[in-house]
Each structure stands twice: as C-alpha cells, then as structure tokens.
Amino acid sequence: MHVILPDGKQLDLPQGATALDAARAIGPRLAQDALAATVGGELTDLMTPLPDGAQISLITKKNPGDAAPLFRHSLGHALSQAVGEFYRARGYPAEAVKRGVGPAIDNGFYQDFDLPEPLKEEDLPEIEALMRDIIGRGLDIQRQDVGKAAALAQFGYDPYKVELISALPDDEPVTFYTQGDYVDLCRGPHFPNTGRLPTSFKLMSTSGAYWRGNEKNPILQRVYGVAFATQKELDGYLHALEEAKRRDHRKLGRELELFTIDPLVGKGLPLWLPNGTVLREELTAFLKEQQFRRGYQGVITPNIGNLDLYRTSGHYPYYSESQFNPIEVDEEQYMLKPMNCPHHVRIYGSKPRSYRDLPVRLAEFGTVYRYEQSGELNGLTRVRGFTQDDAHIFCRPDQLKKEFLDVLDLTVLVLGTFGMTDVRFRVGVREPGSDKYVGDEANWTLAEQQIIEAVEEVGLPYTVEPGDAAFYGPKLDFVVKDVLGREWQLGTIQVDYNLPERFDISYVGEDGQDHRPVMIHRAPFGSVERFTGILIEHYGGDFPLWLAPRQVMVIPIADRHNAYAEALREELHAAGLRAEVDDSSNRMQAKVRTAELGKIPVMLIVGDQEQEARQVSVRERGSEGHRERKGVAFDDLKAELLERYKSRA
Template sequence: MHVILPDGKQLELQQGATALDAAKAIGPRLAQDALAATANGELVDLMTPLPDGANITLITKKNPADAAPLFRHSLGHVMSMAVGEFYKAKGYPADAIKRGVGPYIENGWYQDFDLPEPLREEDLPEIEKIMRDIIGRGLEFTRTEVPREEALKKVAHDPYKVELINDLPENEPLTFYQQGDYVDLCRGPHFPNTGKLPTSFKLMSTSGAYWRGNEKNPILQRVYGVAFATQKELDEYLHLLEEAKRRDHRKLGRELELFTIDPMVGKGLPLWLPNGTILREELTNFMKQQQFQRGYHPVVTPNIGNLELYKTSGHYQNYSDSNFSPITVDDEEYMLKPMNCPHHMRIYASKPRSYRDLPVRLAEFGTVYRYEQSGELNGLTRVRGFTQDDAHIFARPDQIKQEFLGVLDLTVLVLKTFGMDDVRFRIGVREPGNEKYVGEDSYWEMAERQIIEAVEEVGLPYTIEPGDAAFYGPKLDFVVKDVLGREWQLGTIQVDPNLPERFDLTYVGEDGAPHRPIVIHRAPFGSLERFTGILIEHYAGNFPLWLAPRQVMIIPIADRHNDYAWELREELHRAGLRAEVDDSSNRMQAKVRSAEISRIPVMLIVGDKEQEAREVATRERTPEGHKERKGVKFDDLKAELVERYRSRS
C-alpha cells in the first residue's frame, strides 16, 4: 500500500500500516514526536490502519492543538481509569463501576458512570490528582479489534456496554483501547501514550444524565472536564467562564429588574419589567427610525391565524415539530402564529399592485410562537414567545440586488451601533437532493446568484453553507462573536421567489400583464428577546446612556439639597431624559455605590457649592473606569446629555 505526504510524495508501506508506521518510515525522530495524523482530512490516531492511497499529515508535539479532539478523548479515558482507582481505594471491586458513553466535546469531554456511591464535587480534585499520576506513568494506548462474541465477554459485567454492542450492526468492527490495566470499548482515536497528554486540564462538574437521553432509562452520573494544549489557554478559558457567570443575562435580568419568567404564566414566556420594557422600546424606536428613513410601511397582524394560511405558506408542514397544536374555533382551525410572513403576503394581496408601486416594504414588530423543548429554554435567548423586527420587501426582479444591498447596509449599521464588530457572513443555499426545498430550480439559481453578487459587490468575506437555506429560499446570516468569544446567529436576509408563487401574488407590469414579485425577508435583530439577552451579556449590563433604562441618578449630599436635586430632575425629565433622585437617608458614598451596582451611567452629586452656582459634580461610567468632573454648569451638562441621547452616542 502507499500513502501520500503533504509535499505530494508517495510513501510505500506494508498492508495494514498505521500512521506510526508512516512516521517510522520517514525517520525515528518523527516517530518519537508524532501524536496523531490526518488521513484524507480526518483525524486518526497512530494505531489505526490507514486506507490505501490516503493523503496524510502527521501531527507532532510542535502543534498539539491540531489534535485537540484526540487528547481530550484520551483524557476522558484517563479520568475513567482514575475514577476506577478512586473507588478501588474505597474497597469497591472493579466491576462495581459501570460506564456509559464518554465522547470528547467542544473544549473537553464527559463520561457517564453508574457508580456504587455518587461522586461529590469535592472529590474532583482527588480524581484530578490520580489523573496526573496516570499521565506520569507514561502508559501506552493500544488498540485491539475483536470479534463480537469476545467483545461481549469482555464487557459482560457492564449492561451499558453490552447494550451498545448489541445495537451495532453485525459487520461493525468492535475495538477496545487499553492503557495500563484499564480497558474500554471505544472506536477511538487516541493519543499514543498518557505521558504525551497535556496536563492543562480541569474537572468542572458532575450532573445527572439519562442513559442514552431517554427519561425511561436509569440516570447516570456525568462528569465533565476541559482540556487545552497549554496552561495559558486553560487559564483564559476559565477566566471566560467566570466572566460569563458575571455577565449571565438571567442573573443581570434579576438584579437590574429587566425581565422575569413566572411559572404561573408559563415556561419560555418572559414578562418584561419596567426597566426591561424601556430597553426594549429604545431598541424598537431605533429600528423604527431607521425603517422610516428607508421607506418602510408599518403594519400590525394578529397573534393567531387560520390553519389554511400556514398550510398555503408551507410553515405548517415544514416546521411541524416547532408549531403549537391547532385550536378549533367555530368549526375552523387556528394556530398561534409561528411566522409573520404569511400575514404580510395577504396584506400585499389586499389590493392590486402596479410595477410603479414596487418595492413595497412592510415592517412589523410581530410576536410569534414556537414550541421549544423545556430543557432547551434559556432566559431570553431561547423562548416560546418572541417578537421579531420582521419586514418583507416585495420587489421586481430588477430591484432585488439594490434592495438586498439596502438591507445589508441596515443590518451592518445595527451591529456596529452596538459594538458588534466581529461578524462573519454565511450564505445558506440548497443542499442537492434534499426534498424539503420548494420551487423551481431557476428561481433558486436566480436568488442564490443575487445574494452572492450583492455580498461580493460590497466586498464582504463569506462562506457558502449547503443545506442552510430556508425551505422557500436562500439566505445570508450574520454570525456575531461577542466579547466572550461566543458566536450568535443574529440578523438574517432571505431572498424568496417561492412564497409569492404559493400565494399567487402579482403586480401589473409595464406591458400590462401580471408578473410575480420576489420577496426579501429581513430581521436585523432577529428577535427582540434574543438580541436583548445577548446585548445584556455583551455590555455586562453597563448600557450606553441612550439604552440604559435608568440614565441619571441625582445624589444630594444632605437633606437640605433635596429640593435642588428634584428641581434638576424635573428639568432633565422635561428634556426627555430618565432621571431619578436618591433622597434616602444613606450617606453619599452609599448612594454612589448603590447607583454603581444598578449600573446607572451618570451620577450628579449636589451640595452647597453646586446649589449656589447651579452646578453639579459628575461621576460617569466609561470603558476605562469612572470619569469625574466638578463645577459643571447644569445647563451645559443637560444639553450634552440630550445630544448624546438623541445621537445614540
């Protein structure tokens, strides 16, 4: 057999050769340094036979991060071995421990256990200590392929492994990996030796997990770990986790009194509190202003619709798993609105349209409802009822690119306004052979071409993702990376030649004949709920002045300054600013601290000197910390704050 090296050279090897054999054939030093390999682009370990003719690249200790899935999976086996030794020291026999699955995941791994007594969180450091000892032993990982009967004998004490084997096809190869005296059913791949594994890992937590995700099965104990190629990467990851806890929008939502989710109202149905409602309205007003300037017409549609509406659009059939069940009213079936677009189609169809009328831009902050599994609900970012900044542009074919560019400009403006500058652009197109897509091939080809041409015209880098299109048309998604490095799919623009066909929408062309419009669906925020949740975490609750639900706190130093403070508050209020007075009996320092905890961006402190000169002392939050000014003329400050608010600085 032969393999092909990165430089194109062929390497002749014995039949059944492994990546380790290839490394040895190149040189002993490479064989010593090798950790893993890729074969035809797929990660493999050094112990697994290579396919004949494979293109291979060897991964060495110079670039261990390239083999992260392997070292994470191998550390999972080391942890499983350490758990065995932990319970052996407690006097339990080896077969008292049963093991479920243990895959690698992003940043780490997990392993499911059926244990004679539960592991406690405080036991995890001891397990880590045993893991480091196992790594220090330098144990070789060996791979063995065995017949089914022999495999079943090896795992006879473990019902979970027996079940896994019995569920595999008869011709499926069964492999075991071993390090020291620990053996486990596993398809791999693995590092060659425990001594080559990174020690920059940490066991994070334990939880309960149903065997194979089925609530009718036993609950196993799941232990999570994370691992990186270097200690620096691990430290950065742990720091981000702490930062994520600090920024958690559910925690900040409670502390800043933005929203609540009440079980009596229902799971996934947030209640917006006064502060959160102000934040939501500022976002809404920002978008409405942009839409007004760009020629959109506002519309409002009901929260339910006749089932036939969604059958015609295809949403009922294509999203059946996420729709709420229909309800019967006066012998007709209705459904909670899963999408705004079918309603907008009917608004367009409510009167005849001429080519001179197009484009028609209809915009709505429309609330829609989707059924989400209870376990997937998460604060504002995953809910069952949410409001989209939805709009549909009905355009002639010759207007599509220009309209698409206009929406692209709006969406980029939105993201820049909120400091979301790390964006990648993803074009979702059809997956060949997938039957979920509706409409003529020529429609799809035209729509996909229009999106690609528009994106290239403005010079945006993009990727094409087959299978990521909506069932009725291709789309451009904006994938944003937040300050914690997490990616969120926010805005989306879709070109849709098919819903106008399904609803038989037309306009009278210049030739006097009926023609089909094409629809652009767009939602720069995506949904107000999700966008707000992400925004809370992005800013850590420290909103800029224009967005902050509580903008100005006026702090009188003593009771004799209260009247002056309230006078200033009334003037700011008349100017359109959200100002409050803290006239409590607390000391000034305590009032300042309270305003900081509430993340109020501007504090005005007033005492004898300020009252006499109609001035204020200011303490203002900035990205660098706090900025303080004394002797500021109140009228000048008011004008400055009003300008910053109106300009959304």
Template sequence: MSASMEVSDEQAQYELDRMRHSTAHLMAAAVQLLWPDAKFGVGPAIKNGFYYDIELPAALTPKDLERIETKMRELKNKKLPYERVEMDIDAAIEEMTQRKQPYKVELLNLLKERGSTAVVEETGDSDAVGVSSDQGVDKVSFYKTGHFVDLCRGPHVDATNQIGVFKLMSIAGAYWRGNEKNPQLQRLYGTAFNTKEELEHYLWFLEEAKKRDHRRLGQELDLFTFSDLVGGGLPLFTPKGTVIRDLLEEFVQSLEKPRGYQRVRIPHITKSDLYKVSGHWDKFQDDIFHVSGKSGEDFCMKPMNCPHHTQIFASRMRSYRELPIRLSEVTAVYRDELPGTLQGLSRVRAITQDDAHVFCRPDQVADEARRIYEIIDGFYKPFGMQLTIRLSLWDERHPEKYLGTAETWNNAQEQLRQFLRDNNLTWVEEAGEAAFYGPKIDFTAKDALDRSWQLATIQLDFNLPERFNLEYVGADGHATRPVMLHRAILGSVERFMSVLIEHYAGAFPTWLAPVQAVVIPIADRHLDYAYEVKNALQDVNLPNGRTLRIEIDEARESMQKKIRNAQMQKIPYMLVLGDKEAENGAVAVRRRSGGDLGTLSIADLAERLKTEVITRSDLA
C-alpha cells in the first residue's frame, strides 16, 4: 500500500469517527428532549459506531429506540451547529451542577484535580477530556447542539445536517466508569455511515456474522460444548470437534517435520520459580492459576511454554554444530481470565498452543525466520485466507514495559526487518505492539467476511536466553549465548477453530469435515449395499493411516428428509442408494450445496474424495 493511500484511509477513518462522535451527541440531545431528567455519562465513537451511557428513570425498550431515532432525524434536519465553548473549570462545575448532571460534575472535578477524566484508562472509552498530567486544568471545552450542552474535547462536524445515515442498534447495562460499585447506566449503541448503501452492507454483515457465530454452529454441528460443572472457559470437544483439531495439528506437523522440528513434552504444572526467573511472574502472576501441594512449594498451572523449553535446551551443554535446535509441541496453557471476558472458543481459560521454540546462532536467525514463514504460508493457503504482515516493535518511550536494553531491542528489530526485506515481503510497522520480551512479526488473516484475525507469529527473544543463562560452545571454543525464536502457526487451537467455523459457516472442506459423506439408503433392503459402499470407501489409503469418514443414515425417514438432515449438518457428500445403484455397483452423488454429480462408480467416487483430502482442496 502506498503512503498516499494510507494517509487517505486514515483521513477517511478520522472523518467517519468524527461524524459518529457527533451522532452520539445528536442521540443524547434527542434523549434529553424525550426524558428531560436524563443524566449523561460519556458518549464516544467506537469501532463501527458509537454509544452513550445514560441514567434514565426507566429501562428503555426497542420501541424507545425508534422514538429516539425519529427525534434525532428531526434535530438533524434543523441543521443545528456544533458550537465549541470554552469555560473556566469552576464555572463549568457550576454549570453542570445547575443542569443536574452529576457524572459530568465528577469528570470536571477529576480534571480540576489531576488534569484528566481518566475514563480512557479505566473503561477504554476515548471520550476523555483534558490531558493526562499530575496537574489540574484551568479551562475545559463544551459542545452545544441546540439545547444540549456536553463536556467534550471534540472534534465534531460543523452542523447536524452533515451527519450521514444512522441507526440505533441495542441497549445494554454498563457500570459508571466500569466499576460495579458505581451506578449502572443504560448504554445506547448506534452506528452511522456516510451513505445508505454502507449502512445496509454493515447490517447485512452483522446478520451474516450472526448466522456464522461459532458458538451456535459449534452446538448445532456437535463440535464442542461447555459444562457448568467443568467451569467457564473450559471447552469440551466432542468426537467431531476432535477430528478437526487432530487434522489441524497433523497439518502443522506435516509442514514442520521436514524443516527439522523435534517434538517434546512438558508437564502442565510447574514451580513458580521458573516464571520468576523468566520475568513472567512479575507481569502475569494475577492471571496465573496457583496450585498448592504437600511439598510446601509454590506451583502453578503453566501460562506459557517457553520457559520449559529453555530447560530442555539447558539440560546439557550444546555445540554450535548442533544449532539450530527446533523444539515443538501441541500443549495446553492456562490463564485465569475474568468471567466477563470469556467468549465461546475465542477467549478461554484452557488454551491449546501449537508452540515451538528455536535456539540458534545469531547468523541463523534470518534462515530460521524464513523456515517459519514457509510453514505459515503453506498452512494458510488451503483456507483461502489472505495474510498481511505487521512488524510489532517496542515503545521506546516506555522501556520499563519491556525486558532488555535498548541496544538489544534495536538489534532484534533490525534482524526481523532484514528477514522481511530479504524475502521481498510487504509489511507495516507498529510501535508498542511487541511482546514484553522481544519484537515479533504478526500475521493477520482475513476471513470470508473480510474480518482480520491476528493468528500466526514469529517472535525474536534475546532476553530469555540471558535470564536462564543459556549457552552453547561456539566455534572459538567459548561459551556463547543463543538466540531464541518463538513460533505459533494457529495461535491457539481454540481461537483458530472459532475463526475457521465462522470462515466456512460450518461447511468445512472435505479434508476437514468431521463426516465427509453420508450414505442414504432409500429403503431397508438397500442397507447391505450401503455397508458395502461404506466399507469400500473406508478401504481407501490416506496419509497418516487415516480413512475416509463415512456414515450411514439408517433412520426410517424419507430420502428427502435424510438429505435435508445431511445438509443441515453440512456434510460435503450425500450418497443415495436405490435398486438401480445396487444393481450397477454405483452411487448417486449429491453435493451439500445442492449440486447433483449424477451416478458414479464406487472407484470414481473414492478417487474424487481421496484427491480432495490429499490436496486439501474441493473439486468443482
């Protein structure tokens, strides 16, 4: 992407955010006309829209949203200006007190005392006023829209008629300033776009995303479940879901094995001392599950794997001739996530990682990064996901957030840049997005709905080798510090599965489908032949000793209903058997999309299925 295009995109997003922020004020103005006693919190623009937190005398209903929208359109058509007014802080407090706006008064007092509303830090809202400092401010800005006056730093459009098309989306509860000890306000969500077509596309997108929601499809397709007795964020994978997991793991292993990776196994609990040495303890101890035992030592459920792998490397002295050493495994880590943050497979407490760590000489870093990139590129191609690359750098303004010296960080970042240059890759750079122990290359994949997901990563780490005093004997006979690379292809198996389910809307390609074909005998007299077909297909030799996954629908239901059931389960192939097929040793083949392939011999069908599995690509 050219620099001019990036500037253009940034400017367009700025204009859209400004318009959405103005729409939030327009909504608040409409609410105040309908409910004069309303008390207002904050109302920022957010991704895909805006919201406003408001205290109201009664709970709003969807009908109320329609009333608010109608009033908003009336105000918009009046072409009301957004007038900026500056006021001394004490006068502002008096003004909001007279207007009976206690939440604004609270924010103003914070501004007076410390120069910031601190709403950004506490709730993530971007509607904070003032600047962060230890000193208070003397003046603040308000924006006036008709009768409505709001504490706000802006910016806004010039007048209400410059607002495009909008729609109020939903109502939710939200504690003031994100603290459950504070009053609960009503959060009104809305969205706004420049054109009607953009709004309609966004509403279509929301509806399509709802249809593809992995939480619903996971239950309908019998892929995974949750149990209150097991606990939140701890998914249970069914046989069908486990088939998909196993296939994904096998795919990664098939790509990494030719590139010299060796499998290892580590325990799921460890002494806390390991993470104190690594530096993880100070940063993440509140997110770690602690375990007590009879020894009196402090143990925990491992929240990451890299420190364990350092100890495998450190188990004996290594020679420079042995490097690189590439250790990989698929294993679970555990993190004590807050209950409110858990979401299906997207955010869980038991996280399965396809983890690998490479210990190498400094002169081998570029080649190892290339090998990892080959695995990533090869893995994502069959899914039709376009990858974009981001080089995540440290924030040199806040070195206290990271481990290691500025010299170490600059050296590591330049090595990753050189790898990207040498391989003619296109990337963007973003400061402040690095891991605390080193810079990284993040790979973002786009799904069928054009949503971006950060999944794969290559991370360079000079810090853990230093902390664990890792060494190898160099060519000069002296002890030398290795470089460590962290690598993940899927990211986490659970999160990747959530992305994949929604990417395919549950209709997995043949190689990945838990059931690849269902045999549908028209009558009971065709059952024997149905088993002949199933057995013949399962005799097909596939990689890793696998067989084709074939089921027979023996239910005493009509053929049409069996076909509908198979389509609901998103099974790629339906094999219909009647007298004619049994006589000719053939099958009538239907695709789940409704396409009819006609009658095929068992051998031709077997070859078709085998080709789709081996190539990981469905035939037309």
C-alpha cells in the first residue's frame, strides 16, 4: 500500500500500516514528535490503520492545537480512569463505576458516570490531581479490535456499554482503547501516550444527564472539563468565563432593574421595568428613524390570528410543534401570532396595487409567541413572547437586488452603531433532497442566486450553509462576534417567492396584466428581547450615553448644594436628558460609588465653587476608565451631552 504526503510524494508502506508507521518511515525524529494525523482532511490518531492511497499529514508537538479534539478526547479517558481510581481508593470494586459516553466537545470534554455515590464539586480537585498523575505515568494508549462476544464479556458488568455493544452489527469489530489497566469501549481517535497530553486543563462542574438524552432513562452524573494546548489559552478561556459571568444579562438585568420574569405571569414572558423600557424605546426609536429615512410605512397587527391564516402561509403545518395550541372562539380556531409576515401579506392584499406603487415597505415592532421548552428558556435571549423588528418589502423582480442591498446596508449600519463590526455572513440555502421546503424549484434557484450576487456585489465574505434556509425561501444571516468573542446570529434577510404565491397577491404591470411580487423579510435586531440581552452582555451594562436608562447623576457635596443640583437636573430634564439628583445623607464618595454601581455614564459633582460659577465637575465612565474634568461651564456641558445623545455617539 502507499500514502500521499503533503508535498505530493508517495510513501510505500506495508498493508495495515498506521500514521505512526508512516512517521517512522520518514524519520525517527518525526515519529518521536508526532501526535496525530489527518487522513483525507479528517483528524485521526497514530494507531488507526490507513486506507491505501490516502493523503496524509502529520501533526506534531510544534502545533498541538491542530489536534485539540484528540487530546480533549484522551483527557476524557484520563478523567474516566481517574474517577475509577478515586472510588477504588475508597474501597469500591472497579465494577462499581459504570460509564456512559465521554466525547470531546468545543473547548473541552465530558464523561457520564453511574457511580456508587455521587461526586461532589469539592472532589474535582482531587480527581484533577489523579488525572495529572496519569499523564505523568506516560502510559501508552493502545487501540485494539475485538469481536462482539469478547466485547460483551469484557463489559458484562456495565449495562451502558452492553447496550452500545449490542446495537453494533455482529460482523463489525469493536474497538477498545487501553492505557495502563484502564480499558474503554471507544471509536477513538486518541493521542499515542498519556505523557503527551497537555496539562493545561481544568475540571469545571458536574451535572445530571439522562442516558442517551432520553428522559425515560436513568440520570447519570456528567463531569465537565476544559482543555487547551497551552496554559495561556486556558487562562484566557477561564478569564473570559469570569467576564461572561460578570456580564450575564440576567444578573445585570436584576442589578440595573431592567427586566424581571415573574412565575405568576409565566415562564419566558419578561416584564420590562422602567429602566429597561427606556433602553427598549431608545432601540426602537433608533430603528424607526432609520426606517423612516428609507421609506418604510408602519403598520400594527393583532396578537392572534385565524388558524387558516397560518395554514395558508405554511407556518402552522411546518412549525406547529413550536407554536401554542389553537384557541376555540365562536366555532373558529385562532392562534397566538407566531409570525408577523402573514398579517403583512394580507395588508398588502387589502387593495389593488400597480407596478408604480412598488416597492411597498411595511414595518412593525410586532409581538409574537412561540412555545419553547422550559429547559431552553434563558432570560431575554430565549423567551416565549418577544417583539420582532419585522419588515416586509413587496417589490417587482427588477427591484429585488436594489432592495436587498438597501436592507443589507441598513443591517450593517445598525450593527455598527453598537460596535458590532466583527460580522460573518451566512447564506442559508436548501438542503438537497429535503422535503421541508415549499415552492417552485425555479424560484428557489433564482432567489438563492440573487442573494449570492448581492453579497458578492458589495464584496462581503460569506459562507453557504445548505439546510439553513427558511421553509419558504433562502436567507442571509448576520453572525456577530461580541466583545467576549462569542458568536450570535442576529439580523436576517430572506428572499421569498412563495408566500406571495400561497396568498395569491399581485400587482398590475405596465402591460395591464397581473404579476406576482417578490417579498423580502428582514429584521436587523432579530427580536428586541434577544438583541437587548446580547447588548447588555456586549456592553457589560455600561451603555453609551444615548442608550443608558439613567444618563446623568447630579451629586451635591453637601446639603446646601441640593437646590443648585436640583436646578441643574430640571434644566437637563427639560432639554430631554435623563437626569437625577442624589440628595441622600450619604457622603459624596458614597454617592459616587452608588452611581458607579448603577453604571450611570455621567456624574456631575457640585459644591461651593461650582455653585458660585454655574459650573460642574464631571466624572464619566468609559471603556478606558474614568475621565474627570473640573470647572466645566454647565451650559457648555449641557450642549455637549445633548449633541452626544442626539448623534448616538
């Protein structure tokens, strides 16, 4: 047999050779440094036999991060072995520890256990130490193929392994991986030796997990770990986790009094508190201004609709599992509105349209309702009732590209306003052979082509994702990276030839004949709730002046300055700025601290000198620390703050 090396050279090897054999054939130093390999672009270990004619590339200790899924998987086995030793040291037999699955995952690994007594969080450091000891032993990790009967005999004590083995075909070999006295059923791949594993890992937590994800099965104990090629990467990840906790929108939502979720109102139904309502209204006002400049017309639609409306659109048959059950009203069936688009189609169809009337751009901050399972609800980012910044553009086919580009420009502007400039663009198209899509094949092909042409015309980098389209049309999603490096799918633009067909809407063309309009669905925010939750975490609650629910705190140094402070507050309020006075009995430094905790962007400190000269001392929060200015003329400062507010700087 032979394999092809990265430089195109052919390397002859004996039948059944592994990547390690290939490394040895090239040179002993490479064999010593090799950690893993790619075979035909797929990551594999050094112990798995190579197919004849495969293109291979070896991964060495110079670039261990390229083999991260392998070392994370092998660390999962080290965890499993360590847990076995932990319980044996407490007098339990080896068979007392039973194991579910233990794959590598993004940034780490986990292992499921059925244990004689549960692990506690305080046990994790001891197990982590045992893992490091296993790494220090330098145990060879060996691959072995056995028959099904031998595999069942090996793991007869473990019902989870027996279930997995029994499901395999009788004529298919079963793969074991062994390190020291630890043997596990596993497809692999793995590192060649525990001594080659990185020590930059940490066990993070334990949780319950149903065996095979089925709630009818036993609950196992899952232990999570994170692992990276270097300590610097691990430290960076752990720092990002702590920062994410500090920025958690649920935590900040409580502290800043933005929203609450009341169990008496219902799960997944947020209540916007006064501060959060200000934030929400600033967001909607900003987008409404942009829409007005671009010729959108506002509409309002009801929160329920006749079930036949959603049958006609296709939302009910295609998404019925994510919708609330229909409601019987006067022998008719109604449903909580899951989408705004069918309502907007009916508004378009409420009167005859000419080609001269198009495009028609209908916009609504419309509240919709979706059924989400309780375990999936999460603050504002996963709710059951939310408001979409929805708009639907009805245009002629010759207008489609221009309208699409205008929406693309609007969405990029919206995201850029909030400092979300690290964006990747994802074109969602049909999955070949799938029956989940509706509409004419030619229209689908045309819509997909037009989206790609528009994106290429403005030079945006994009990926094409088969199967990511909506059931009625392809789309362009905006995947945004926040300040913590996390990705969020926010805005979306969809091209739709199908809903106009399903609702039989038209316009009269220059030829006097009826023609079918094309429909664009767009939502730069996606939903106000989810966007706000992401925005809270993106800013860490430190909103820019124009967004901050509480913009200015006037802080009198002593009681004799309260009247002056109140007069300044009234002037700021009359000018349209959100200003307050802290006239509590606290000392000035305590008042500053209170304003800091409230993340108020601007603090105006006033004492005798400021009062005499109609001045203020200014202390501002910012991403680069605090900026302080003394002896600032109040009228100049008011004009400055108003300019920053109106310009949304």
